[in-house]
Amino acid sequence: MFLVRNLKQFSTFNKRCCVYFTKVSYSNAHSKFVTPKSQAKQIGPLGWFLLVIPASTFALGTWQVQRKKWKEDLIAKLHNLTEADPVQLPTDLNELEKLEYRPVHVRGEFLHDKELYLGPRTLILKGDSATKSQLMSTTTKQNQGFLVITPFKLADRNETILINRGWVPSKCKNPATRDKGQVKGVVDVVGIVRLQENRPTFIPKNQEGSNQWFYRDLNQMAKVTGALPVLLEATTDFDTSEGPIGGQTRVTLRNEHLSYILTWYSLSAATSYLWYKQFLSRVK
Structure with a gap:
């Protein structure tokens, strides 16, 4: 009886082990073949x-x-x-819209009594700010000044345009401090064509009465000076002693x-x- 009972218990234990190892083997085999759908379910x-x-x-x-x-x-x-x-100033001034940043040659005479001051501005050298990467430099204040914009009576036609003669330090804003730079008579000038500038964000409006200009509003400048709304920025080739520093085109x-x-x-x-x-x- 004892032997028979032990044989029955061993048989039952053997069956349970077979079932357990079968499940484990199936689980391991199944884990090796994860489908894309099951991956998607796990990522969620x-x-x-x-x-x-x-x-x-x-x-x-x-x-x-x-x-x-x-x-x-x-x-x-x-x-x-x-x-x-440089090219010659076209007869039809509307063509200048296609010539922005192009050098143009003109011949005429400056009307210094009507010059305008645009600024404050930083001195530009070789097309870029002279104070770039010098926020703490002692020369930063020295490089603050104004652009002198002067009406220019053309010699070969009865028209007047505007010339940005260049930059002067704040202490030389008054033309009496730079008398030698006030060129008289007929001269040749090469300047870069610039077009109308819309008022930038956070920049105050131009003040005609005080001759304080913060941005390049050609229509408004032309109205004040009696010139056409045409602006050329003089190159450095025409700098004069005590005069504005040209080449202020960025x-x-x-x-x-x-x-x-x-x-x-x-x-x-x-x-x-x-x-x-x-x-x-x-x-x-």
């Missing part, structure tokens, strides 16, 4: 939604690469335009796209790693 809707963040930041970084190329091409184009050979545009590229790509890499650790690495 929130995981797929958060994947938008690294994808979007990567796309923004790529867009900034394209913007950087476009800005560099534009700066190079402006330099090429300003350095081109041809360097703000280009911070490299920092934007690094920012967006770094965010994309960081969020991609976090997404992988949070969701993909847990999928078994």
Whole structure:
């Protein structure tokens, strides 16, 4: 009886072990063949939604690469335009809209008694601010001044235009302090064509009565001086002793796209790693 009873218990134990190991084997085998559907279920809707963040930041970084190329091409184009050979002032002044940043040659006489002052402005050297990256420099205050815009009576036609003669320091704003720079008689001038400028944000309105101009409103300047709304910015070739410093055409545009590229790509890499650790690495 004892032997029979032990045989029955052993048989029952053997059956239970077989069932257990069968389940374990099936589970291990099944875990090796996870379907895409089961992966999706484990990542969940929130995981797929958060994947938008690294994808979007990567796309923004790529867009900034394209913007950087476009800005560099534009700066190079402006330099090429300003350095081109000067052309004569067209008879039809409406053609000047297609000639912005092109040098134009004119001949005539300055009307110094009607000059205007645009500013305050920073001195520009070689197409860029002389105080760039010098926020704490002691020369920053010295480089603050005004642009002298003077009506110019053309010699070959009965018309008057505006010439931005250049920059003078604040202490020389009064023409009496720079008498030698007040060129008299008929002269030749080469200047860069500039068009109407809309009032920038946060910039106050121009004050005609005080001859204080904050932005390049050609229509308003022409009305005050009796000239046409045409402006040329004189090059450095015609600088005179004690006179304004020419070449005040800014041809360097703000280009911070490299920092934007690094920012967006770094965010994309960081969020991609976090997404992988949070969701993909847990999928078994």
